[in-house]
Amino acid sequence: MNLRLQQFGHAQSAYERPEQRWVCGWAAEGKPCPHGPDVKGRCHASGECHPVRQGDRWRCARRPDFGGPCESGPLPDGTCCNPIPVCQPRRSQRSRRGALVVWTCLATLGALVAILAAPNSRSFVSAGPLSSSHAFLANDCAQCHTTRDGGPLDAFDGARFGVVDADRCLECHDLGDHALMPHSVAELPSPEPSGDTPAIMALQAALVGSPDAQQVAGDCMTCHQEHHGSAVDIAHLTSRQCQSCHTNQFNSFEDGHPEFSDDAWARERALSYDHHSHETDHFQRSPEHALSCAACHVMNEQTGVMTLASFDQMCAACHDDQIRGAGRVAGAGFSILNLPAIDVRSLEDTDRWIGDWPADSAFVETGASEFTMALLEGLDAASVNLARSGDLVDLSDADDDALDRAADFAWRVKELWFDLASKGGPALAERLDPDGSGDDAPARVSAEAVRAAADAWMPNLRRDLAMRAAGVTPEAEPEPVDSSPASATPQSEDDDLFDDDLLDDDLLDDDLLADDDEDTDLLDEDDDLLGDDLLGDDLLDDELDEASEEETEPGDELSVPQWMLSAEDDVPGGGWYLSEDDFSVRHRPTGHSDEFMRAVIEWSSRRTSEDDAWSGLFLQVAGEGAPGACAKCHSALGTTDGEMVWTTPPSAGPEHGLLRFSHAPHVSGSTIGSCDGCHVPSRGASNGDFRPIRIASCLDCHRPGRSSSTCLTCHSYHSRTPWE
Amino acid sequence: MIRFRTRRQVGLLVAIALSALLLIWHSAMRSSLRSTDVLTGVGLLALVLLLTSLNVRKKVPTAPLGPVAWWMQFHIYGGLFSGVLFLAHAGAGAPSGLIEIWVWALFVLVFLSGLAGLGLSRLLPARLTAGGEEVIYERIPAHRRKLLEEADALATAAAAQSGESVVADFHAHRLRSFLAARPRLLRPLRLGGHRRRALLQELDAQVRSLGKSDSRQMNELARIARVKDDLDLAAASQMLLRLWLFVHIPATYALIIVGAAHGFIALRSGGLS
Known part of the structure; x- marks a missing residue:
């Protein structure tokens, strides 16, 4: 710039004071007055100077930087000859900035107070929208925030300024008894440190230490930070965050993650299945069957959980007849109620009368069934031992005490039969469930069958009991009754307890027991019964052969069908029947999940834990070789929390509370394609029929660039699902 | 007298070192499930108050509080560090709560206007000097006339x-x-x-x-x-060198007020960020 614009010096230029609040209104025009406004911004200008009186004259006092004294000088009255119009002073720039600051602060404070005091200002106070799962709570802060008493802001709306109480979270999220403990478990394992902690985590621990249980416990917000919008996953944790508490730390899933333990994926299974024998043996003999995972294992598309197909789909083709007892040597049914073998002759010889009792019972040498024993109330230990020892069959050398006990036992059995025959199901229910708790499922024993059996084998049962109650002994020694229904029926004609209808019942149908010509049809080679698998059984064939060899006399031919056509064979589909072989009311399983079998097994299982008296019954119906062969597949029959465990519930993954696994993405959408990508068959492996799953099989996909491999991919923080 | 370049290098080095330490500490705290919201929030508010004290220092030039130049250096590099502290507190994205958006916008305004002022004060004085006569701002209308x-x-x-x-x-x-x-x-x-x-x-x-x-x-x-x-x-x-302060200073005071309210509500609501 060539032109020198400004001069400095008291005579050439004014002294600028930019910090003053007001400046002359003419300054913006480039011609400020020499006086300027006062501190309150008022203009006092009248002329370019304030003339000074010297004696009787007025002298111009214009400042030198404004040109010095003017030529004209003041007017005679002492006023300046160069008047200046009054201006409108303006704030200085600094003053304007200061005023802006003040007004900004006032406006900010005012806006804050107005907004906070407004009744509907939750959206302003809120730190942001809630996550999608909590969005329904958006208009009710008090659902999570607990009001603090006495706070100054409570006057507005305490809930808006209250703390978040973890207990409020637990009102909806059930995490068990130890919800606020780390991992929601009572106690965490304390493994030995591996010592190869990655450097970054060692630095982190050195800087801030590891979080202690006290820090993590009791505060849901340590991990779950809300008010970050609906799209934010508030359950997300980084892998490093997960590891910060752990004793053994590693870099990532593919670098340092501990190998899966052999039993990580193993679990107790109530249903046993030998994959190996089915593949190499059974299915080889049945070419129409092929070992296919999908034939039995079905994935629930919604939950991703693998479930088992039904029995009918998986097993019925081969095992349904087995359950009904086809081919069983030991009999397809089992004795529910029976008349045990007792040496009646010895009792009579010692004047101990027990009324009707099948004379043949001593020959079959069958003890009381477990069900019968279980229903005999108040039986002392000595009597139980006597009944179970088999000494009842031969009492010839028994002492008086044993004979008394045997007679008493016989009468107790007869009372039981009478009770069941006369009162039916209610009497049975009363004995099964004396407390009336409703746990009387096995009371489904057919009372009809019991009555029919009583009529057949103890036709004078009521009379006998009445005479015993009256202390009367028959003058004439009672003849041992014939065990056949045909002979029993006439003796009960005057008995109004058991009417003829019962004896005409199908159970005692002559077709089964009478030796008429129709029965001979059963021997026809074309008959279905003879063509049944039962007769095809090798063992039965042997027995039949032996019987045929022993009974080759032509006149004895009719005895063969009587032995063969047992009552059990009359109910090939299962059900109730009478067995004269051991004077018992028996039940043959009707098929898989037979209602009565289930009831007896579940009921006796529950009782077994309370009273050993029932353990025998449980073993009889659920033990190895029991009718129905339930235990063959249901290998871990028992109760859990009072409930029968027939099958292991479908599992979402390994039996570890902090692990989770879904088959869905692995089966349908991945490159694995087949089950043997993970489940490698191996005979005798600790994990059943398959080798333990190793981390290497996961790393094919779960690694950076392919699929997620964070801690939360497979692990859950809480030991149970919060909405479980 | 420490040269300007040396002073700037030292200031930058200190600010960068502090920022790095802050980020490492913040990352470690977050990884160990410890919340840094309260510490960074209170620290940020305290730092803003400290930075604002430059204005007080300039109003009392005779106070034995060290040269204003030192205060200005602290203001500049402390201001840069406050940006890192703000990132640690609020994260990289914009918040979603209304009061948090308010605080966030004010801080961004203050920070950016500060950066703008820093840039202008480094750029324009040199041009003014190169332009020849350095006229007093208040006299410019008179010169124009x-x-x-x-x-x-x-x-x-x-x-x-x-x-x-x-x-x-x-x-x-x-x-x-x-x-x-x-x-x-x-x-x-x-x-x-x-x-x-x-x-x-x-x-x-x-x-x-x-x-x-x-x-x-x-x-x-x-x-x-x-x-x-x-x-x-x-x-x-000269007008530009003054006008950016019309944004920076009022926004700073508004930031202090709204930030304090935000801190109060956040602490009272259980430390929710």
């Missing part, structure tokens, strides 16, 4: 002297509005200015085309126009 009066007088004299109105007409129709105009605010940032350059080129062309007498007068007018152009540059530069 003086130049206009000189140009008016020159044009009148040219018309009287030559009897022609070329110079006077050019002054009246083309030059006077330029001399009377206030400066364009963005001129120092080299934005616009086409009309000004066209006018000066036209002036030069007039000088070459006129007669000797008028050419001298026109040459004088061209010199006045260039002085006015330099004056406009000085005025706009």
Whole structure:
């Protein structure tokens, strides 16, 4: 710039004071007055100077930087000859900035107070929208925030300024008894440190230490930070965050993650299945069957959980007849109620009368069934031992005490039969469930069958009991009754307890027991019964052969069908029947999940834990070789929390509370394609029929660039699902 | 006296070191499931208050609180560090709560206006010095008026002297509005200015085309126009150096108020961020 614009010096230029609040209104025009406004911004200008009186004259006092004294000088009255119009002073720039600051602060404070005091200002106070799962709570802060008493802001709306109480979270999220403990478990394992902690985590621990249980416990917000919008996953944790508490730390899933333990994926299974024998043996003999995972294992598309197909789909083709007892040597049914073998002759010889009792019972040498024993109330230990020892069959050398006990036992059995025959199901229910708790499922024993059996084998049962109650002994020694229904029926004609209808019942149908010509049809080679698998059984064939060899006399031919056509064979589909072989009311399983079998097994299982008296019954119906062969597949029959465990519930993954696994993405959408990508068959492996799953099989996909491999991919923080 | 470059290097080094330490600590805390919201929030508010104290320091120049230059250095590098602290507190994205958005916007405004002021104070003074005479900002209107009066007088004299109105007409129709105009605010940032350059080129062309007498007068007018152009540059530069404070300072006080309210509500609500 060539032109020198400004001069400095008291005579050439004014002294600028930019910090003053007001400046002359003419300054913006480039011609400020020499006086300027006062501190309150008022203009006092009248002329370019304030003339000074010297004696009787007025002298111009214009400042030198404004040109010095003017030529004209003041007017005679002492006023300046160069008047200046009054201006409108303006704030200085600094003053304007200061005023802006003040007004900004006032406006900010005012806006804050107005907004906070407004009744509907939750959206302003809120730190942001809630996550999608909590969005329904958006208009009710008090659902999570607990009001603090006495706070100054409570006057507005305490809930808006209250703390978040973890207990409020637990009102909806059930995490068990130890919800606020780390991992929601009572106690965490304390493994030995591996010592190869990655450097970054060692630095982190050195800087801030590891979080202690006290820090993590009791505060849901340590991990779950809300008010970050609906799209934010508030359950997300980084892998490093997960590891910060752990004793053994590693870099990532593919670098340092501990190998899966052999039993990580193993679990107790109530249903046993030998994959190996089915593949190499059974299915080889049945070419129409092929070992296919999908034939039995079905994935629930919604939950991703693998479930088992039904029995009918998986097993019925081969095992349904087995359950009904086809081919069983030991009999397809089992004795529910029976008349045990007792040496009646010895009792009579010692004047101990027990009324009707099948004379043949001593020959079959069958003890009381477990069900019968279980229903005999108040039986002392000595009597139980006597009944179970088999000494009842031969009492010839028994002492008086044993004979008394045997007679008493016989009468107790007869009372039981009478009770069941006369009162039916209610009497049975009363004995099964004396407390009336409703746990009387096995009371489904057919009372009809019991009555029919009583009529057949103890036709004078009521009379006998009445005479015993009256202390009367028959003058004439009672003849041992014939065990056949045909002979029993006439003796009960005057008995109004058991009417003829019962004896005409199908159970005692002559077709089964009478030796008429129709029965001979059963021997026809074309008959279905003879063509049944039962007769095809090798063992039965042997027995039949032996019987045929022993009974080759032509006149004895009719005895063969009587032995063969047992009552059990009359109910090939299962059900109730009478067995004269051991004077018992028996039940043959009707098929898989037979209602009565289930009831007896579940009921006796529950009782077994309370009273050993029932353990025998449980073993009889659920033990190895029991009718129905339930235990063959249901290998871990028992109760859990009072409930029968027939099958292991479908599992979402390994039996570890902090692990989770879904088959869905692995089966349908991945490159694995087949089950043997993970489940490698191996005979005798600790994990059943398959080798333990190793981390290497996961790393094919779960690694950076392919699929997620964070801690939360497979692990859950809480030991149970919060909405479980 | 520590050189400016050394001072800047030391300041930057300290700010970067502190920022790195802060980020490492913050990452470690987050990874160990410890919340840093309260610590970073309270620290940020305290730092803003400290930075604001520069204004107080300047109002009491005689107080034995060290040179203002040191305070300014702390203000600059502390301000840069506050940006890192803010990132650690609020994260990289914008918040979703209304009051948090308010605080976030105010901080961003203060931080960016501070950066703008830092840039302007590094750029414009050098240009002003290179431009020649350093005029006092408050006197610029008077200088502008003086130049206009000189140009008016020159044009009148040219018309009287030559009897022609070329110079006077050019002054009246083309030059006077330029001399009377206030400066364009963005001129120092080299934005616009086409009309000004066209006018000066036209002036030069007039000088070459006129007669000797008028050419001298026109040459004088061209010199006045260039002085006015330099004056406009000085005025706009000084105006910019003052105007950014009209954003930075009020926003800072608003930030302190809203930030304190946000901290109070957040702490009372259980530390929710």
